[in-house]
Amino acid sequence: MSKVELFANERASGYDQFVEAWIPNYHYFLDCLPKLLTDTDPKELLVVGCGTGNEIQKLVTKGKTWNITGIDPSPEMIQQARQKLEGYPNIVLAEALIQDLKNDKKYDAATLLLVLHFLEDNGSKLELLKEIGKRLVLGAPLVMLDITGDSSMIKENLKILRLLLSDDIPEEQISLRLNRIENELFHVSEDRLAALCVEAGFEVPVRFFQSMIYMGWMTKKR
Ligand SMILES: C[S@@+](CC[C@H](N)C(=O)[O-])C[C@H]1O[C@@H](n2cnc3c(N)ncnc32)[C@H](O)[C@@H]1O
Structure with a gap:
C-alpha cells in the first residue's frame, strides 16, 4: 500500500494561501489544463490527489x-473541494x-499534481503510477506537476526560488521550508521519473513546464 501524506489542520486550511506564496506560476499551470486536455477531448477525467479542488475548478x-x-485521502482537503465545487452535477x-x-x-485522461514527491521511490511512486494506468484507456494523457531534479538541480533551483519569494515571509520560515524540500521530500531526477512512467506502462513523459523546482509533465498510457 502506498504512503499517504495527510494534509490536516493549518496545512489543510492554509493550503490555498500556501500555494500562492510558495509555488510561482501555480495558477498559470492550472490555467493550461483545459487546453492541454482538449486534444483528446476526454469525457471521463480522473483527478488524483485533488486537494482543495483547484485543478478541478479550472477544468469546470x-x-x-x-x-x-x-x-x-485527506478529509480536510476534500471538504474544501466540496465547498468550492458545490452544485456542479458533473463532478x-x-x-x-x-x-x-x-x-x-x-x-x-488523468492529472496528478503535486503528489508524487510525497511518495518514496521504494515502490510507492511506481505503484501509484501503475494504479492510475490501470484505470485509463489506451492513449489517455496523464498530466503531472512534481518537484523534479537530481540533488544538485534541486539545490540550485531552490536558490532561485528563494530570490523570488515574497519579502513578507520570515527568513526562518523560508529556511525551514527550503530545507524540508531539499532533504525531506522524495524528488527524483528527470531520468528516474521517465523510467518510472515507462515501467508503469506510460510513454516517456515530455517536460512542458518548469517553474524552478516544479516541473510539468505530459505522458500517455501505452
Ligand atoms: C500538495 S497537495 C496537492 C493538491 C492539488 N493537486 C493541487 O495541485 O493543488 C497534495 C495532496 O495529495 C494528497 N495525497 C497524499 N498522499 C496521497 C496518495 N498516496 N495518493 C493520492 N493523493 C495523496 C494529499 O491529501 C494532498 O491533498
Whole structure:
C-alpha cells in the first residue's frame, strides 16, 4: 500500500494561501489544463490527489462538459473541494486513494499534481503510477506537476526560488521550508521519473513546464 501524506489542520486550511506564496506560476499551470486536455477531448477525467479542488475548478469553468472524478485521502482537503465545487452535477468527489476506485471503470485522461514527491521511490511512486494506468484507456494523457531534479538541480533551483519569494515571509520560515524540500521530500531526477512512467506502462513523459523546482509533465498510457 502506498504512503499517504495527510494534509490536516493549518496545512489543510492554509493550503490555498500556501500555494500562492510558495509555488510561482501555480495558477498559470492550472490555467493550461483545459487546453492541454482538449486534444483528446476526454469525457471521463480522473483527478488524483485533488486537494482543495483547484485543478478541478479550472477544468469546470472553461465550458467543458467532462465528467470529473476527484479523489484525495485527506478529509480536510476534500471538504474544501466540496465547498468550492458545490452544485456542479458533473463532478464526483471522494475521500479515497486510487486503490479504492474500482478498476472496471476507465477514464480518458488523468492529472496528478503535486503528489508524487510525497511518495518514496521504494515502490510507492511506481505503484501509484501503475494504479492510475490501470484505470485509463489506451492513449489517455496523464498530466503531472512534481518537484523534479537530481540533488544538485534541486539545490540550485531552490536558490532561485528563494530570490523570488515574497519579502513578507520570515527568513526562518523560508529556511525551514527550503530545507524540508531539499532533504525531506522524495524528488527524483528527470531520468528516474521517465523510467518510472515507462515501467508503469506510460510513454516517456515530455517536460512542458518548469517553474524552478516544479516541473510539468505530459505522458500517455501505452
Ligand atoms: C500538495 S497537495 C496537492 C493538491 C492539488 N493537486 C493541487 O495541485 O493543488 C497534495 C495532496 O495529495 C494528497 N495525497 C497524499 N498522499 C496521497 C496518495 N498516496 N495518493 C493520492 N493523493 C495523496 C494529499 O491529501 C494532498 O491533498
